[in-house]
Every structure is written in C-alpha cells, then in structure tokens.
Amino acid sequence: MSDELATDITLTGAVAVGVGTMIGAGVFVLPSLVVAEIGPVLVAAFLLAGLVALLNGLVVSELGTAMPAAGGSHHWVTRTLGPLFGTVAGVADWLGLTVATAFYALGFGVYLDVVVELPAIAFGVVSLSPTQFGAVLAGLGFVALNYVGARVTGWTEIALVGFVVTVLVVLAAEGVRTGRLGDVAGAFGGDAVLTATALVFVSYLGYAKVAALGEELVNPSKTLPRAVLGSIVVVTLLYTVLMLVVDGVVDYDALADEAAILAAAEALFGTVGVAVFALVGLAAMATSANVSVAASSRVAFGMGRMGLVAGWFDNVHPRFSTPYRALQVTGALVVVLVAVGDLLTLAVLASALHLVGYTLLAASLVVVRQVPDYEPDFRVPAYPLVALAAAGASVALVFAMGLDVVAVTVAIGVGAIGWYLLYGRHYATEEGLLPKYLGQRAEELPPLAASAVKAARPETVGHRTLVALSNPRTEADLMALGCAIAAAEDGEVLAVHIVTLPDQVPLARGPTYLDRVDEDPRALLDTASEDSILDVPVETRVIYSHQAVEEVFATARRADADSVVMGWRGRPTFISGRAASVADELAHDLPCDTLVLKDEGFDPSRIVIPTVGTDNDALCAGVARVLQETFNTTVTLLHVVDGEGKRRGGERFLEDWADTHDLDAETIVDTSGDVERAIAEAAADHTMLLISATERGLLSRLVRRTLVYDVVEEVDCTVLLAERPGTRSLRERLIG
Numbered sequence: 001m002s003d004e005l006a007t008d009i010t011l012t013g014a015v016a017v018g019v020g021t022m023i024g025a026g027v028f029v030l031p032s033l034v035v036a037e038i039g040p041v042l043v044a045a046f047l048l049a050g051l052v053a054l055l056n057g058l059v060v061s062e063l064g065t066a067m068p069a070a071g072g073s074h075h076w077v078t079r080t081l082g083p084l085f086g087t088v089a090g091v092a093d094w095l096g097l098t099v100a101t102a103f104y105a106l107g108f109g110v111y112l113d114v115v116v117e118l119p120a121i122a123f124g125v126v127s128l129s130p131t132q133f134g135a136v137l138a139g140l141g142f143v144a145l146n147y148v149g150a151r152v153t154g155w156t157e158i159a160l161v162g163f164v165v166t167v168l169v170v171l172a173a174e175g176v177r178t179g180r181l182g183d184v185a186g187a188f189g190g191d192a193v194l195t196a197t198a199l200v201f202v203s204y205l206g207y208a209k210v211a212a213l214g215e216e217l218v219n220p221s222k223t224l225p226r227a228v229l230g231s232i233v234v235v236t237l238l239y240t241v242l243m244l245v246v247d248g249v250v251d252y253d254a255l256a257d258e259a260a261i262l263a264a265a266e267a268l269f270g271t272v273g274v275a276v277f278a279l280v281g282l283a284a285m286a287t288s289a290n291v292s293v294a295a296s297s298r299v300a301f302g303m304g305r306m307g308l309v310a311g312w313f314d315n316v317h318p319r320f321s322t323p324y325r326a327l328q329v330t331g332a333l334v335v336v337l338v339a340v341g342d343l344l345t346l347a348v349l350a351s352a353l354h355l356v357g358y359t360l361l362a363a364s365l366v367v368v369r370q371v372p373d374y375e376p377d378f379r380v381p382a383y384p385l386v387a388l389a390a391a392g393a394s395v396a397l398v399f400a401m402g403l404d405v406v407a408v409t410v411a412i413g414v415g416a417i418g419w420y421l422l423y424g425r426h427y428a429t430e431e432g433l434l435p436k437y438l439g440q441r442a443e444e445l446p447p448l449a450a451s452a453v454k455a456a457r458p459e460t461v462g463h464r465t466l467v468a469l470s471n472p473r474t475e476a477d478l479m480a481l482g483c484a485i486a487a488a489e490d491g492e493v494l495a496v497h498i499v500t501l502p503d504q505v506p507l508a509r510g511p512t513y514l515d516r517v518d519e520d521p522r523a524l525l526d527t528a529s530e531d532s533i534l535d536v537p538v539e540t541r542v543i544y545s546h547q548a549v550e551e552v553f554a555t556a557r558r559a560d561a562d563s564v565v566m567g568w569r570g571r572p573t574f575i576s577g578r579a580a581s582v583a584d585e586l587a588h589d590l591p592c593d594t595l596v597l598k599d600e601g602f603d604p605s606r607i608v609i610p611t612v613g614t615d616n617d618a619l620c621a622g623v624a625r626v627l628q629e630t631f632n633t634t635v636t637l638l639h640v641v642d643g644e645g646k647r648r649g650g651e652r653f654l655e656d657w658a659d660t661h662d663l664d665a666e667t668i669v670d671t672s673g674d675v676e677r678a679i680a681e682a683a684a685d686h687t688m689l690l691i692s693a694t695e696r697g698l699l700s701r702l703v704r705r706t707l708v709y710d711v712v713e714e715v716d717c718t719v720l721l722a723e724r725p726g727t728r729s730l731r732e733r734l735i736g
Contacts, residue, residue: 011223011230018207018231020161021291023168026203026347027239028281029107031260033344034199035252038192042243045196046203050236052397053204055390056358057232058380059365060207061225066368066376073357074303080364082432083308084420084456089360090303091416096353097296098330100205102139102337103346104289109134110259110343111281114274126339135338138286142293143331164284167276168238171261174268175245198397199344201351203239206291207232225378293330300326308424348401352409355394362391367434421455428458430560463491466561468498468552469524474567477602479531479538481595481720482565484630485623487534494559495528496541497521498551534630556591564591568598568712568721590725593619598712598719603687604631607720608668610638610679613657616692619722621661624690628664635665638682642673676711683715692722 031042063076073093078086109131112118118130128136175181207228246260249267261281265273303309304326337346365387368374380386399406420428438445438453445453467482469475482493499521525540532538545551549566556564604627611617627633637658641650650669658665670678683689691711712719 011227014223014227015231015234016161017291018227019165019235020287021206022204022231022235023161023164023238023284023288026200027168027242028261028284029110029259029343030200030203030347031243031246033347034196035260037344038196038199040247040252041193041196042200042247043240044193045200046239046243047236048193048197049201049204050232050239052197052201052390052393053207053232054229054236055386055393056361057207057228058386059358059361059390061228061378062365062376062380063361063368064224064228065378066374073361074299074308077357077360077364078308078428078430078432080367080433081360082435082456083424083428083430083458084417084435085360085363086428086430086432087303087308087420087424088413088416089357090299090308091412091419092353092356094296094299094303095333095412096205096350096357097292097299098333099337099341099346099353100202100350101142101289101292101296101330102135102334102341103202103343103350104285104292105135105139105142105334106131106338106341106343106346107135108138108282108285108289109136109338111278111285112138114259114262114278115282128339132338136335138289139334139338140331142286142289143327143334145290146293146297146327160283160287164280164287165234165238167280168242171265171268171273171277172238172241172245175248175264176241178268180248180268181244194396194400195402198351198400199348201355201397202347204232204235205350205354206288222377293327293334297326297330300329308420308428348405349408352398352401352405353412355398356409356413359391359394362387362394371433424458425456426459431458463489463562464494464559465491465563465565466494466496466552466556466559467528468496468555468564468566469528470497471567472524472527474597474599475524475528476531477599478565478567478597479528480533480602481597483533483536483538484626485563485565485595486536488626488629489562491562492537492539493532494539494541494561495525496543496552496555497524498543498545498548498555500548500551501544501546553591561592563593563595565595565597568596568719590723592725594723594725595623596721598721600716600718602718604633606634606636606686607688607690608636608638608682608686609665609690610640610675610682611654611657611692612639613653614692616723617657618661619724620690620692621657621663623720623722624663624665625661635663636668636682636686637663637665638668638670638678640670640673640675640678642671644671647671679711680715683711683717683719687717689715689717689719690722691719 027046034042034045060073067076067079074086074090077089109118112134113130118134120130121128121133242261245268246264250260250263252260259281262274262277265277269276300309365380366384369383398409435453435457463486465482465486467478469478479493479495482495485491486493521542522540525542529538529540541555543551543555552564552566555561607624607627609617609620609624611620624633624635628635637654639650639654641647647669650671651667654665654667654669657663658667668682670682672678679689679691689711712721
C-alpha cells in the first residue's frame with residue numbers, strides 16, 4: 001500500500017504529529033483578526049474552541065481504535081453511514097484540508113514578508129500582493145515537497161515541533177512571570193464569543209491526523225486516544241495562556257496590521273523577540289501546511305481507491321510513489337484560493353468544512369454503537385451525551401459563522417451528494433452498516449423512504465473474487481480458476497500483486513526500491529488482465545507490504561471480497577519467517593472462502609474430492625460444480641471407512657451428499673481406514689485433488705505438518721485446498 005508509512009510511531013511521535021499540525025497560522029495570525037472583527041475575546045474563543053475539539057477528539061479516538069486501518073473521516077463514515085455520506089465527508093475533508101493549506105500558506109506569506117521584503121506581482125488581470133506572492137511560492141513549495149515524497153517525519157518532526165512549542169512556552173512563561181496578563185473575567189464578556197470561537201477553530205485542525213495513522217502506532221488501543229486527547233489538551237492550555245499574555249501586553253488600538261503574537265514578543269523581548277518569533281511562525285506554519293498538503297492529497301487518493309471519485313486520483317507516481325494526480329489538483333486549488341481569498345474567509349471555510357466531517361463522525365459513532373458485539377479498545381465516556389454534544393457544538397459553530405458560510409457549506413454538501421448519485425454510486429466498493437441494515441428492511445419502510453435507501457445504495461457487483469499473484473508460472477492458472485468462480489456468480493476479479501518488501505524498506509519507497517532491482521510490479525498484472533477468461537471484468541492493483549499472507553487477507557477484507565484464490569509454494573509461503581502462531585491466528589479469522597492452489601499443471605478434467613461432510617467439504621462441492629460447468633470436469637467423491645462392513649453406509653453417505661449438493665459425481669468408498677493412503681491412491685488416477693480443512697484451520701494444519709500438509713506435499717497432481725471462514729461477527733466485518 002503505497003500511501004502508508006513503514007515506521008512504528010510512539011506516543012511521543014503521535015503527540016508531535018497532533019501538536020505540530022495544530023500549532024500553525026491560527027495562533028500566529030488569527031488573534032489580530034479576531035480583535036479587529038469581533039473584539040478582545042481571545043481567551044474565551046480559544047478555550048471554547050479547545051473544548052469543542054476535545055468533544056470531537058473523544059469521538060475520533062473511539063472510531064480510530066475501532067477501525068485502526070482507517071485512512072480518515074471519510075473512511076469511517078463510509079463504513080458506518082454508507083458511501084453517500086462518506087462522499088460528503090470525504091469532499092468536506094479534502095476541501096477543508098485544501099482550504100486550510102491555503103490559509104497556512106497565506107499566513108506563511110505574512111511572516112515571510114516580515115523576514116524578507118517581497119515584491120508585488122501582476123500577471124495580466126491577476127495581481128498578487130507581497131503576502132499573496134509569498135503564499136503562492138510557499139504553497140507550490142509544499143506541494144512539490146510532497147510530490148517527490150520529501151516529508152518531515154520521525155525525530156526531525158519531533159524536534160521541529162518541540163522547538164516551536166518551547167519558544168511559545170517561553171513567551172507564555174515570561175508573561176506569567178512579569179504578571180502581564182489580561183483580565184480573565186473580561187475575556188469571557190461580549191455577545192460574539194461563539195462567532196469568535198468558530199473563527200479560531202481552524203487553530204485546532206489536525207488532531208484527527210493522529211487517528212488516521214491507525215496501525216502505524218505502537219499499541220494503538222492506548223497510544224491513539226492518549227495522543228489525540230493529549231495533543232488537544234496541550235494545545236488548548238498553551239493557546240489559553242498565550243492569549244492571556246497577548247491581552248495583557250498588546251495595545252490593540254495601536255496594533256494596526258501587525259500580528260498580535262509579534263507585538264507581544266516585541267513587548268516582552270524587544271526586536272530580538274520579533275525576529276525569533278517571525279522565524280518560529282514560519283516554521284510552525286510550514287509544518288502545518290506540509291502535513292495538510294499530504295493529508296489532503298491522500299484523502300482524494302483514498303476516495304479514489306474506494307470508488308467514490310475517479311480512479312485517476314489514486315494513481316501513484318512510478319518514481320516517487322506519491323499520489324501525484326491528487327497532489328496536482330490540490331496544488332492548483334491552493335494557488336487559486338491564495339490568489340482570491342483572505343485569511344478570514346479561508347479560516348471560517350476551513351473550520352466549517354471540518355465541522356461537517358466531525359458532525360458525521362458523531363452520527364457514525366451512534367450507528368456503530370448499535371452493533372451488539374461492538375467492543376472497541378476505547379469508549380467515549382458518558383455516551384451518548386458526549387456524542388450528541390460534539391455534534392451539537394459542531395453544528396452551532398457552523399451557524400455562528402454566518403448564513404453565507406452555511407450556504408457555501410450546504411452547496412458543497414449538495415454537490416457531493418450529486419456527485420455520488422451520478423458517479424460514486426456506480427463504483428463504490430463499500431456499502432456501509434446503515435444502508436445494509438435499511439436495505440434488509442426495505443419492506444418495513446414507507447415507500448418514499450425505501451426508494452431513497454435504494455437510490456443511495458451502491459451498485460456493487462454480486463461477487464468479488466480476489467486473486468493473489470506473485471509467480472508468473474502460476475498466474476494464468478490462478479486467473480483461470482478465479483475467473484471461473486467469479487463468472488459463476490456474475491461477478492468480477494480483483495487481481496492483486498502483493499510485493500513483499502524487506503523490513504528496512506519503507507512501504508512508500510516500494511516503487512523506487514523495485515526500480516533499483518529492475519522489477520516491474522505491473523507486468524504480472526498486465527499479463528493477468530490479458531489472461532482473463534469468460535468475459536469476467538478484472539481490476540488490478542499493486543500493493544506493497546512487509547507481510548505476505550497477512551496482507552492478502554487484509555486486502556480481501558478491505559475489498560469486501562467473497563472469495564480468495566492464492567498460490568501454494570510450500571511452508572514458507574504461509575509463515576514467511578514469522579512465528580507459526582501468526583499463521584494459526586490467521587487461520588481462525590479468514591475473511592472469506594479461501595482456495596489455495598498447488599499447481600502441477602492446471603488440468604481440471606478429472607478431480608477427486610475426499611469428503612466427510614463438513615462445511616468446508618460443502619465449499620469443495622460448490623467449486624466442483626463451477627469446474628463442471630466451466631471445464632466439463634468429471635468429479636469423483638472419496639469417502640474412507642474402517643472395515644468392509646461399513647462400505648454400504650459409506651456409499652449411502654456419498655449418494656446423499658452428492659444429491660444434497662446437486663453434484664453429478666462418481667463415488668469411491670475405501671474400507672482400509674488409512675485416509676492418507678486412500679487419498680494418495682485416488683489422486684494418482686485424477687488430474688486434480690480438491691481437499692478441505694477439517695477439524696482445525698487450514699493454515700495451522702499446514703504449519704503443523706498434519707494430514708493435509710503431508711498429502712499436499714506428496715501427491716503428484718494439482719491440489720486445490722479449500723476452507724471457509726469461521727462465523728465472523730458484525731464487529732469483525734466492520735473493522736476487518
């Protein structure tokens with residue numbers, strides 16, 4: 001998966017991500033705007049905005065631990081409320097991050113103009129002020145850095161965030177030490193506190209980025225909520241004290257166009273303070289803008305992967321392994337917004353769009369809480385009051401921004417719904433809990449409601465078979481089997497080439513690594529598309545991972561596959577140098593029907609099925625019917641009993657079993673009681689052995705060298721192993 005990081009992020013690193021994303025243009029440029037437009041209510045505005053962020057952070061923390069593989073709010077909303085609302089959340093998230101990037105870039109331009117004198121630029125009818133010119137350069141620079149994959153991560157990011165926070169703490173501490181603080185009681189006065197809160201909420205955007213890190217976190221069940229909530233608390237406390245200091249040392253009447261934080265620095269530290277804080281402001285806004293550019297493009301990229309927007313967005317650069325198409329669109333929008341917008345407009349629009357997403361997340365939490373066996377590692381306290389308060393506060397802030405902002409936000413939402421109905425509904429890969437629940441009860445709904453539910457549900461294919469490819473020698477046979485199974489269900493094939501990278505190679509560098517070793521991961525998939533039979537539609541995908549079988553099953557869950565077809569290359573294929581307990585765990589949590597082909601020349605003309613009547617044997621019968629219809633296969637059933645006196649009972653069992661599964665088959669009853677020998681002898685007279693797991697999971701039986709493993713290794717014909725998943729709860733289906 002080319003959009004994932006390959007590092008384990010600790011609590012310190014996760015808090016750095018949250019704090020670093022939040023501390024940006026908000027605190028460095030908004031105080032002056034708030035005072036000029038509304039009045040000196042900074043302390044109340046920043047504190048109340050922090051409380052709203054904390055309410056939403058609790059919701060984000062639960063959803064993030066419940067669905068740790070998530071890529072953002074649109075992913076969570078899609079899996080719960082369905083792809084229609086997921087499209088609204090995704091568009092709001094994407095545009096909100098893009099607008100926030102423009103806001104950060106414009107703030108960067110303000111501070112860059114303090115450090116160096118910038119010129120005004122005119123391009124025909126378009127003219128840019130010095131601040132706008134600096135913002136355009138910054139925006140293009142951040143997009144370019146993300147385009148080539150140069151991102152600030154790890155200890156570098158922690159150090160940079162630590163530097164910014166330290167300098168701000170020094171300013172706050174000096175104000176407290178000298179007693180130059182504003183009037184706390186007066187700070188909460190005025191009638192426009194809610195409007196000011198809505199304006200400064202943009203200063204808290206970014207904590208959801210921590211939740212989107214998902215499985216990259218060390219011990220996410222504990223790290224994620226601590227990092228999300230901890231970063232909000234740290235930033236809220238820092239903002240509140242800073243605003244008290246600003247209120248105490250800044251003369252707002254004489255402020256003019258100067259940034260309030262620079263005026264405070266000058267009052268406490270002189271001209272040196274101005275220079276230092278100008279550089280700190282540049283660093284803080286550069287960090288926020290860079291993270292927002294990356295997050296914005298990856299939201300568009302993720303929506304493309306889920307079929308909610310054109311697949312053009314999920315193209316990965318062949319050299320830099322970045323979502324370059326999404327970055328191109330994001331960069332163009334940032335430049336336009338910087339050229340036509342101002343800090344105040346960009347701030348309220350970014351806040352409004354994010355608040356729409358947070359409202360939908362609260363609704364998602366209400367839906368998922370209705371699942372009986374839903375057991376996340378972190379639960380929102382005082383549910384449902386906190387969820388309702390989060391949604392209510394988010395909606396209230398949107399309306400506090402004014403009817404013009406509400407109108408723009410509603411127009412974007414309506415546009416997103418229209419896009420889904422015209423495009424996304426035909427390509428969405430997720431149905432969601434709520435649409436599935438309502439769809440199953442359509443007859444109980446009023447006619448108008450039933451029609452609306454039907455219109456909103458995605459037009460998904462009837463059956464999706466995932467074919468995992470790695471070996472050119474077996475590719476054609478695996479595709480033939482996968483296409484036959486999909487065609488029988490009027491479905492499609494998802495052919496994936498999972499490229500297993502060394503642990504030391506980051507996932508995002510997969511394409512670059514393969515370029516160095518002269519491997520083309522697409523070549524195998526191009527051949528697979530050509531080898532498709534029976535007019536089955538084929539979707540192809542390259543996925544980079546440090547795991548093998550684990551990634552096959554994880555991809556099957558994400559794609560909501562109904563069956564998996566994969567190759568067998570012996571014991572190392574399944575355990576990949578990892579502990580056998582990993583394979584054992586996987587075996588008891590298969591995502592769907594799983595078929596493993598040990599290919600000795602794919603010839604399904606004569607197959608034999610050993611059966612004792614298990615559910616897995618029923619899967620073998622279904623596969624056999626497909627092979628009969630597709631390849632005119634002759635099927636033989638084998639049943640082993642202990643002693644000649646049990647022959648007649650065995651024959652009746654096979655007759656009844658064949659009738660039950662509507663299978664035209666010959667029968668063999670072996671009375672030796674030696675199951676392994678009987679299977680080996682029958683396999684010698686057939687071209688394929690179709691065998692199932694029995695009392696233990698298939699993979700664990702293979703690892704432990706039990707009967708199935710020995711048979712697979714010893715017979716000369718092609719072997720197809722089949723296993724059905726155990727009973728999976730709704731929670732398991734939800735979180736994958």
